[in-house]
Amino acid sequence: MKEQLATFRSQLEEFARKHRNDIRKNPAFRSQFHEMCAKVGVDPLASNKGLWAELLGIGDFYYELGVQIVEICLATRPHNGGLINLQELCNLLRQKRKHDREAVSEDDCLRAISKLKVMGSGFEVITAGKKKLVRSVPTELKKDHNEILELAQAQGFVAVDEVERRLSWTLGRAIDALDTLLDEGLAMIDDGHEDGKRRYWFPCVSSISSVGADS
Amino acid sequence: MQKLGDFKLPQFFNYPPYFTLQPVRETREKQVQLWKELILEYCRTQKIFVIGLEEEFPLFSNPEIERSLSHEAREAFVSALVSDGRAEWLDKGHRKCLILWHRIQDWAEIIINFVKENGLEDSVMTVEEIRSGIESRGTELHGLDRIILMRALKLLEHKGKLAIFKGTTADDEGVKFSI
Numbered sequence: 001m002k003e004q005l006a007t008f009r010s011q012l013e014e015f016a017r018k019h020r021n022d023i024r025k026n027p028a029f030r031s032q033f034h035e036m037c038a039k040v041g042v043d044p045l046a047s048n049k050g051l052w053a054e055l056l057g058i059g060d061f062y063y064e065l066g067v068q069i070v071e072i073c074l075a076t077r078p079h080n081g082g083l084i085n086l087q088e089l090c091n092l093l094r095q096k097r098k099h100d101r102e103a104v105s106e107d108d109c110l111r112a113i114s115k116l117k118v119m120g121s122g123f124e125v126i127t128a129g130k131k132k133l134v135r136s137v138p139t140e141l142k143k144d145h146n147e148i149l150e151l152a153q154a155q156g157f158v159a160v161d162e163v164e165r166r167l168s169w170t171l172g173r174a175i176d177a178l179d180t181l182l183d184e185g186l187a188m189i190d191d192g193h194e195d196g197k198r199r200y201w202f203p204c205v206s207s208i209s210s211v212g213a214d215s
Numbered sequence: 216m217q218k219l220g221d222f223k224l225p226q227f228f229n230y231p232p233y234f235t236l237q238p239v240r241e242t243r244e245k246q247v248q249l250w251k252e253l254i255l256e257y258c259r260t261q262k263i264f265v266i267g268l269e270e271e272f273p274l275f276s277n278p279e280i281e282r283s284l285s286h287e288a289r290e291a292f293v294s295a296l297v298s299d300g301r302a303e304w305l306d307k308g309h310r311k312c313l314i315l316w317h318r319i320q321d322w323a324e325i326i327i328n329f330v331k332e333n334g335l336e337d338s339v340m341t342v343e344e345i346r347s348g349i350e351s352r353g354t355e356l357h358g359l360d361r362i363i364l365m366r367a368l369k370l371l372e373h374k375g376k377l378a379i380f381k382g383t384t385a386d387d388e389g390v391k392f393s394i
Contacts, residue, residue: 078241079245157231182238182239182242183239185242188233188237189232189235189237189238190231190232190234191235192234192235192281192282193231194281199231199232201230
């Protein structure tokens, strides 16, 4: 078994050498390559000095992505409270790297973030409904908050009565959760709608978070 | 991107909660900052010198998202500009405000440069000439609000760079430069 794995690893190296360019230029190919590596217990990102990094230079690639992700998260934090939609993050990342010919996928973002996580930077990916959100401030989001974020994805905002009704919560529970999200800077109130009902907007689930990104 | 004439509006202008004063301090600070920048930039590009809080002003409402700023919000944003030295109330009731996208001392500097460029170092001009004469055409001084111009001139007078004297009628005060 050990021997078999060793053979497989050397074949993987051979493969990596041969397809070096594809791995670097093609995000889908890169993602598949990562999967193959995981299967044989090789982490090409584990060290920047190892054979893999030398072979592919992908350690540098993810390191650079990581730095850019941190920059974007910091720049958009005043607006979104430190929680950003992965898709949005990826778009901003592509804008930032538009001079670079290498394409970046969401999978690449996630890998770069997991590398950041190792450094103890407090970056984390959470799932709310269908969306993945990247958190760059160490707020502890409880299940209730997560459910509200999920609900807000439909329109970008929720109203108190909607939270009560859709999640079958008491008024108190809904208000508590919404107040916490406000305090954390993850929500903003909107009293301007003609129906007179206060709306709670969540910049992290709308694409508006590019506000301030270039300032 | 939404536009007002040739002015490109920032994205936050289309996000409804920015039209409601935010209760949480940090969120509000960011909100106030964005509005301050927008008001100054808009006034600078459109050459607007005075804003009336109770009057129609294109930035105070966004029909596209059906939101407009409450009086309280307008006053909060403009007051923040006042504390930055970028605006001054014209009345005690805080209804009209002078917007200083250049501070008074910057306007004074612009006047000095204008005088030097035109070789007017020891000439006499009327206040009206400075803001609408041939020499100022194409410069930032052209069309400058009279109140701001007078404030800048008084600052320069205080520094001994010029003397203001009364003309025959109230609206043709003269200026004798001595730069």
